[in-house]
Amino acid sequence: MPTATMTPIPNTQYLDVHALRADFPILHRRVHDKPLVYLDSAASSQKPQAVLDAMERYYETTHANVHRGVHTLSEEATVQYEAARARVADFIGACCPKEVIWTRNATEAINLVAYSWGRANLRRGDRILLTEMEHHANLVPWQILAAETSVDLDFVPIADNGTLILDDPDRLLTPRTRLFAFTAMSNVLGTINPVKELTAAAHRAGALVLVDGAQSVPHMPVNVQELDIDFLAFSAHKMLGPTGIGALWGRRELLNAMPPFMGGGDMIREVHLRESTWNELPWKFEAGTPAIAEAIGFGAAVDYLDAIGMDTVHRHEQEITAYAMQKLSEVEGLKILGPGPEQRGGLVSFILGDVHPHDIAGVLDSMGIAIRAGHHCAQPLHERYGIPASARASFYIYNTEAEIDLLVAGLHKVVEFFSY
Amino acid sequence: MPTATMTPIPNTQYLDVHALRADFPILHRRVHDKPLVYLDSAASSQKPQAVLDAMERYYETTHANVHRGVHTLSEEATVQYEAARARVADFIGACCPKEVIWTRNATEAINLVAYSWGRANLRRGDRILLTEMEHHANLVPWQILAAETSVDLDFVPIADNGTLILDDPDRLLTPRTRLFAFTAMSNVLGTINPVKELTAAAHRAGALVLVDGAQSVPHMPVNVQELDIDFLAFSAHKMLGPTGIGALWGRRELLNAMPPFMGGGDMIREVHLRESTWNELPWKFEAGTPAIAEAIGFGAAVDYLDAIGMDTVHRHEQEITAYAMQKLSEVEGLKILGPGPEQRGGLVSFILGDVHPHDIAGVLDSMGIAIRAGHHCAQPLHERYGIPASARASFYIYNTEAEIDLLVAGLHKVVEFFSY
Amino acid sequence: MDLYAEEILDHYKHPRHFGHLDNPTLTYHDTNPFCGDEINLELRIEDDHVVDVAFTGQGCAISRAAASMMSEEIIGMSLDELKEWDKDNILDLLGIEVGPVRIKCALLPLKALKAAVWGLGEDDTVTR
């Protein structure tokens, strides 16, 4: 674990960031005539050339619709498309590719579970446990389900330091609790939740576990079998992959027992005018022409991350984050949300006196520095802290401590600029 | 209308296909050491370089998450993303961009209507009218809905010549019929249905109209206001665009009155722990990070088609199709499904003696010719004709009459090859 | 740093008409939940004309400057004139390029103004 007292070096000790940045074309762009400092990867990451090339190559040499075609292009496309699924399955330690269902994004993955598993299994009086730190993606689908099925929602509260308060698990994990859905890492607080412990508690209470891995899968090793969870949702675009694709992983027995979500081509076995039977996993949940090029791009992204190693990715980000927290705390009036560096992933959200986060981001943008401002799709979390919005700098493999220095220098300017 | 007696010329009279083929990198590929003859565009079209470049350029210079970011990249990405929506809205003659909702594909667009409009509006005893020629995408979602809501399905039958039999519209369009959902063009028979007339009949009966435009929007001019329909579903990947994106167009009043489908970021206005309010159109129906690059690619595809002109696209295909039908009918034992060239779009499905369609496609593939074989996601249609499968050659702007000649020569070989 | 031109910063730091009126004819409250911005707009109308205005609320510099500049501008204008106003009037006042995301900030005061004057019109309770 990096300590907070280390001195700035151009790369972290874990990763040759400067070499790696050459792989990301966008990082050579200038913004307002300054080199781009991209600190918004928690919203969406940038893409290495290898990912773009994989998709371009696919379109230029192989594209055809998958599964149904007898001709060479279709067979080759099918092989590449399913190989990408196997790669992603492997990346998260799934038993087998058929447990990985392609979706548009993490959000759709969670909605799939709410629609299919939720409507088939929940009855009035059943309860779903969430936390107060959930992204809207892991909140709104359950609200919609709850309104339809008269299921009740409970929420694990958050302590002032940004960690979950679960000292009384039995009160929240009642005998009627059927699902505990929580994020592995908060996209605002940065908090890394103890997935294994939370899962064990849920299972003791007889509840299933859905993990929102949108922020964990891109940034640290995740092994679904070791964690012993039941569902995992994540998005390619936050982990060097393209937009338009994400995945739901689920345990085979659960997925097998679930009714389909959307209907159409590919998800069927036999169709008659008035009734149909369903295909096997994973295709039962994939209706219509899938995001073929995107799946292949996702596979290439996972290859890129695997070549670095997720342990290295995580350690690099923790080092950057510790450094950032130390430097940010020196900015006048700046207050960091969330726990200390040892309990958090690669992002820091903060408020700065009474300067509106939009203005912080606006001034930084004029210096080429991209951070996010707003409620980051976590309004209830901001309500919990009594603030309308916050500013967030988030890091990935391509960020350097030198960029943190630019951020901090920029914030000093912001303070100066808006002082009365 | 091209007649069936014209002589083969390398290009049709409408389009300089040879010049245009240079824009499609994959068309220069060889398959089994023969030049690729791609006759499977109804399953998925190939992509011009301009579409690939638009996406690559986006990733290399602009990518960031849309709508929420204050920084330059996010603002630029948002502008490009929403401009693509406006382009597509314009392409189908929509009143305004907000009537266009991005989905993964045509299939999801139909499911969206089934889930959102269907569950909110239909009651036991209500009826939905479909046709016997629907793709599974416009059949299975309604079966799932019917099973859940005890709504009844009716079907417009097909005549032997592949056209709809609607001489008794009042019997099928009952006072309880709430929706008439049909394809504008059959992906097997090639039949172009009279959308305007069918829509008028449905509206007289008080039913809404959903048009499956997966095969019409790519191949002919479609103007939703002129047709006076209520919903239109289509996919980018069949019209020179990328995989992973499609669209639902719907009339504003209808979309406004519909509840959301999936929940998550971007589709909300305000979120609290136990309740939320929804964003305006189109975002109300777009949960989570959208397919940003894909939307931009879709916009570029529509630009490419617009530059040619959809009238020209349609005329070119009709000429190719008339030529193909004439030549194919000379192959021994070959039987074409569907109506004459004046009533069909750019595809020809057929059976060939008792040679299994897979074998037809398999032998043609060895000659570099890609056609499709199977039930083309229209099993009930094949049941209607008492055949398990068919072979299909489908055409697009890049196909030439010379390619038809290769197809026909190939089919003569197939006959020879499999004759006893 | 175009977005934060001298004048905008001045209006942000020293907002004109910030506060409350004693006896407003119209008040309207609006929010932009996306940003957590809020505005409370109060108008004093006499003979179909704006004779005084005040606002409170929280928001970024752009939205606060827009509210401040708008307040200065609309005093003396008739309700009919205000009904003609659109986003170009605000953007002209601000005198900067506003991107597609921050436009929501810039237009919040206008949204409140339009709702206030049109709401009045609909109730047919115009004049004092």
Add this chain to the structure above:
Amino acid sequence: MDLYAEEILDHYKHPRHFGHLDNPTLTYHDTNPFCGDEINLELRIEDDHVVDVAFTGQGCAISRAAASMMSEEIIGMSLDELKEWDKDNILDLLGIEVGPVRIKCALLPLKALKAAVWGLGEDDTVTR
């Protein structure tokens, strides 16, 4: 035209064991709805060994050749041996590369065979 090697074409045009048995011990019917392929497999088992086999159905050349070749091969084999069979046995018989889509055609006869012999085992009604 690898897929349609001489031998495959021969089995397709002149399928061995095509037809019905007089008194099958086991019959199994399976379909591949994706292709519209169908197979009806009949086995005559004596002393846990295949003594005769027949099949009917419709399908492409690959699936029909696979059924024909498989039928020739399994006569004389024990049920235990057949339970060991997997897709490699069929692909070896066919002697060609089969892609991910057409593999379903090639393996339909094997699927029927496995279901027949395992089904038997499960019912514990093995031997005549």
